[in-house]
Amino acid sequence: MAIKFDKIGDGEYELDVKGYTCPHPQMYTKKALQKLSGGDVLNLIFDNPSSGESIMAMVEGEGNEIIEKQDGDGSFIWKIRKG
Amino acid sequence: MSSNATHSTAAAPQRSLLAHRGGYTAIGISTLVALFSVIMLMMDTRWVYLLVYVWFGVAYGVFLQYGRFCMASAVRDLFAVKVPRMAVGVMIATALFSLTAGIVTVSGYSTFHPHPLGWHIIIGGLIFGFGMVFTGGCASGSLYKSGEGNVGSMLVLVSISFSQALFADLGSWSNKLAPASWAASAAEKGMPEELSVTDGWFDQFMAGYIWDLSGGTVGQWMESGNVWIDVFIGNALLGAILPTIVLLCILYMATYRKGYVRRNKLESPSMGDELRGFWAMMTSSKNTALAGLGLGVFAGLQMWVTGALREHYQIFNFGELLSKMGHTDGLSIQQTVFDPGYWYITTQEAQLGGWIMDKMGRDVMDNVFFGLNNGIPNPFINAPLLMSVGIILGAAVLALTRREFKWKMPSLETAIFALVGGALMGIGARLGMGCNVGAFFAAVTNGDLTGWIFLAGMTLGGLLGVKAFNLWLERKSIGDEFDI
Numbered sequence: 001m002a003i004k005f006d007k008i009g010d011g012e013y014e015l016d017v018k019g020y021t022c023p024h025p026q027m028y029t030k031k032a033l034q035k036l037s038g039g040d041v042l043n044l045i046f047d048n049p050s051s052g053e054s055i056m057a058m059v060e061g062e063g064n065e066i067i068e069k070q071d072g073d074g075s076f077i078w079k080i081r082k083g
Numbered sequence: 084m085s086s087n088a089t090h091s092t093a094a095a096p097q098r099s100l101l102a103h104r105g106g107y108t109a110i111g112i113s114t115l116v117a118l119f120s121v122i123m124l125m126m127d128t129r130w131v132y133l134l135v136y137v138w139f140g141v142a143y144g145v146f147l148q149y150g151r152f153c154m155a156s157a158v159r160d161l162f163a164v165k166v167p168r169m170a171v172g173v174m175i176a177t178a179l180f181s182l183t184a185g186i187v188t189v190s191g192y193s194t195f196h197p198h199p200l201g202w203h204i205i206i207g208g209l210i211f212g213f214g215m216v217f218t219g220g221c222a223s224g225s226l227y228k229s230g231e232g233n234v235g236s237m238l239v240l241v242s243i244s245f246s247q248a249l250f251a252d253l254g255s256w257s258n259k260l261a262p263a264s265w266a267a268s269a270a271e272k273g274m275p276e277e278l279s280v281t282d283g284w285f286d287q288f289m290a291g292y293i294w295d296l297s298g299g300t301v302g303q304w305m306e307s308g309n310v311w312i313d314v315f316i317g318n319a320l321l322g323a324i325l326p327t328i329v330l331l332c333i334l335y336m337a338t339y340r341k342g343y344v345r346r347n348k349l350e351s352p353s354m355g356d357e358l359r360g361f362w363a364m365m366t367s368s369k370n371t372a373l374a375g376l377g378l379g380v381f382a383g384l385q386m387w388v389t390g391a392l393r394e395h396y397q398i399f400n401f402g403e404l405l406s407k408m409g410h411t412d413g414l415s416i417q418q419t420v421f422d423p424g425y426w427y428i429t430t431q432e433a434q435l436g437g438w439i440m441d442k443m444g445r446d447v448m449d450n451v452f453f454g455l456n457n458g459i460p461n462p463f464i465n466a467p468l469l470m471s472v473g474i475i476l477g478a479a480v481l482a483l484t485r486r487e488f489k490w491k492m493p494s495l496e497t498a499i500f501a502l503v504g505g506a507l508m509g510i511g512a513r514l515g516m517g518c519n520v521g522a523f524f525a526a527v528t529n530g531d532l533t534g535w536i537f538l539a540g541m542t543l544g545g546l547l548g549v550k551a552f553n554l555w556l557e558r559k560s561i562g563d564e565f566d567i
Contacts, residue, residue, distance in 0.1 A: 005565055021235055022156060022219035026164050031565050049231060049487040050151040053368050054160045057168040061342040074489025
């Protein structure tokens with residue numbers, strides 16, 4: 001099990017932290033977002049529900065935007081646009 | 084969440100509980116709890132005392148999972164990712180519980196006992212706070228996360244249970260670690276020989292140090308002669324609500340304000356802007372705030388119900404009721420068991436560890452913690468322990484219903500962190516006389532200021548934990564994976 005952070009398209013990145021629990025997902029999401037430029041989109045995949053609330057607060061607090069959420073069966077795929 | 088965010092896949096099936104397998108499991112668990120309750124009551128109606136613990140546990144589990152309510156996250160996310168939402172939730176719960184606890188105290192049903200004041204609290208809090216960064220959850224958080232299928236959190240529970248039991252039952256080798264004054268003071272207490280209070284570090288710590296300390300509530304110090312003033316002005320307003328407001332203001336200034344001012348393009352914010360910003364912080368995570376409200380109300384309600392039941396059965400402790408029902412195994416020499424009457428987490432986990440060690444042939448009843456105070460009742464009739472089971476089940480029911488339940492096996496790293504961090508949490512909890520719930524939440528809300536000292540220790544421990552965690556991440560060069 002390892003984190004996966006890849007560029008999947010033009011200005012589009014994917015961070016997969018499935019299998020990780022608190023505090024890893026929120027800390028890795030913060031790190032990944034720091035690497036992105038304004039307007040880039042991050043597909044974040046995680047399966048630790050507790051991290052979700054913190055990630056949401058962190059993303060919005062830093063002026064970024066969650067543009068799509070797919071939640072179901074214990075996994076979450078969120079698209080985050082860097083502000 | 085932003086306005087144009089969309090929920091795509093799960094929105095439709097979530098409408099019906101029976102549209103997915105988790106829904107059936109959730110109904111199954113609820114049915115089992117109901118069935119267990121009915122069977123217990125049919126055997127003896129006095130089991131209602133124990134069932135109250137179970138039912139409140141289930142309610143706590145639901146609230147905790149609903150708000151992802153974790154004190155580890157309150158401290159850790161503040162330092163690690165600058166997110167105050169959980170700290171805000173805890174403060175809301177604290178302010179509200181101080182009022183519900185006040186009502187219970189005034190009505191004469193309070194089961195709360197203030198903690199002794201001493202250095203042990205800040206040291207215990209510090210060790211506990213450091214450990215919980217690595218386990219990923221506090222004592223109550225690890226329970227509800229276990230209910231989400233997180234096997235790593237279950238390992239934390241195992242580690243907390245045994246580390247506490249072993250720590251409370253340290254052998255003769257640990258005597259030389261205790262100051263001679265503790266041994267002398269412990270010897271003077273005239274305790275029964277079978278407790279051997281001068282043998283073992285923890286016994287000397289309890290009998291030779293803790294028992295010589297005293298504590299109290301703000302209301303008790305005020306002695307205004309009017310119980311309403313003592314309780315609502317002293318305990319609630321001065322002891323809990325004012326410190327809560329001060330901390331919330333600090334949180335706002337230190338974490339939330341900058342982002343709020345930027346988002347709303349405020350060049351020179353007026354007082355009204357600041358107040359709107361403060362309110363935005365309070366409501367930034369509605370789930371967390373609502374969970375805080377629910378926990379505050381139910382924690383008070385549990386004290387009231389248990390207090391009323393004690394009066395009804397004319398008892399001070401569940402041990403008396405167990406004796407009357409013929410269950411004397413595992414009672415302390417005072418015929419008592421651990422029975423706080425309010426929300427508590429760690430002591431009953433220690434009892435589980437102690438009970439298992441006893442079954443494996445180790446005598447754990449020769450110490451103060453188990454032998455004199457808490458006992459090691461059979462886990463199936465250990466009321467506070469069943470409250471913890473209730474928390475796991477309540478969280479599981481909601482997680483299954485919301486399609487958030489998933490078995491998550493820990494990696495080797497997570498498992499080691501869970502066991503080592505859990506052991507630190509267990510030791511910290513025993514030194515500090517409780518965890519984030521017993522030593523902080525239940526204390527400050529009843530006007531016992533030692534809870535704020537525990538929080539200070541826990542926060543400092545959390546800060547050091549985050550620093551150590553970051554060093555660990557750098558050491559295993561996790562940063563490289565982010566080089567694109």
